[in-house]
Amino acid sequence: MKAFILAEHQDAARELCAGARSMADEVVCVSIGDLELPLGVADKVLHITLPEGAVFDDAADTVVAALDASGDRVVLVEPTRRMKVIAGKLAAHFEASVITNVLSFDGAVATSLYFGGVGIQAQNPCGDISFYTVGQGVFADAEASGSNEIEDVAWIEPQVPLKLVSVHSIEKTGADLNKSDVIVAAGRGFCEESDLDMARTLCDKIGGALGCTRPLTEGLDWLPKETYIGVSGLMLSPKVYVAAGVSGQMQHMVGCNRAGTLFAINKDKNAPVFKQCDFGLVGDIKDVLPALAAAL
Template identity: 60%
Template sequence: MKALVIAEHTDAARELSAGARTLADDVVLVTLGEAPAGVADKAVAVKVPEGAVADDAYVTVQGIYDAEAPAVVLAEPSRHVKSVLGRLAAAANASVITDVTAFTDAGATSLYFGGVGERVRKAAGDVVFYTVAPGTFEGLEATGTDVVEEAAWTAPARPLALLSSREREKSGGDLFKAEAVVAAGRGFAEEAELDLARALADKLGGGVACSRPLTEGVDWMPAGTYVGVSGLVLSPKVYVACGISGQMQHMVGCNRSGAVFAVNKDKNAPVFKQCDFGLVGDIKDVLPAVTAAL
């Protein structure tokens, strides 16, 4: 059996290729950009031309898919890759099983209803398409050829037009790799108070994330740092929710953490029913004290 891996980022390409090796005999990797060597039996890089949009890579990837005829397709859940994967699945008259967190003989375990529940599903057709959550194949080592081919770009009949672009603000370290994450919420009254969360994260050797209002409400944090149902789904060893009420939309993004700590001045905040350790208090008092103690 052959597996096709579609990824945009190097880390995802390595992890998915390692995972694909547990599901198939042959692994073919396709990347939207640079492809790492030594992680698949065949690696193909699809270089997006200047002025083109990565979503339009679906025509090029479709050609690779047709030539390889895989039985299973594993995809990184990035926006561009999901756009390409959806078109591939539609052309194959198939559906995509999304947000997969584990593979067993019974099928693929995935999240649903905003991440509140889990279900196990199997594809009914000959080819199965998955988007796979980061960390699903953590610890597996990828192997393969050191040769990376470059696919010739084939533009669609009606390509997207790139009207403008801007550099995206970087969020610091990779939150998916962080063993500790300190998350800030609306309990922070002003932007300058975020330094309290940053100081604690530095002590823990981790990264800083946030709830959605701090990115889309007041624009204090980069859009790629908010945790929740439509944002990041993280599983660090330690997650510290600071000034976060604990609504379902946020907690589904961190409930796979090894331990969840919560700091909130409202003793009735929902987060205290979902954390492992809770401390009732004002973040302006608690965070400096904890940081100093560490």
């Protein structure tokens, strides 16, 4: 069996290749555009060069051709927006389904969340090709290996290509939470934007990065969208997670429930977060955070 890896980022490619090593005889990583893979992570690297003016999503037709020639296959996908589009196109071509947000594997059976994280289900794909989107941390303990033999793949023009009208960069002002071992997450318990300085001070004290729940990004625009943690945002597995003023609704907690140690601070002793944390402190963040920062 072959395992194909679709990833946009080096760290994700390394981890998925490492995990695939235990699932298949050959690991093949697909590199689209300017992705440069770390050394020794796959047996083969299929490099797809994007023609000038081409859109990343249109590489799906070229990937289909690469997968068509193989027998039994498993495809592990980094769950970025663009890779999700490509995975969907591939699955449609092969008349298969994509099992999303996988938390763990037992052979071919994948365990994942559903209904916004309120339930867990185990699924076994049918057919000779399987598609999974797999987030950070699932294969954290696996070791990658391989010769990284590079093969250039000829571009196949899609039947219905997208037209690139313009490109502009979006400035990212937040830290890369995927690479942070310590995260402080601010919730709706922060009543004013200026209160976030308390969370930032705590971050400075413990070497952490600042994240948040959805309302602080999409409702209030207090923090960048790339810092939103939850079912439709980031799915993280840091060593330490501090939930400050976070109620603990499942839609948020699925993004952090794989943390090594989870601390919670909330003034409501009945907040759901206290049923899911390792250590909880009942108190107003305006009292607790300054005192905690001073003690540290």
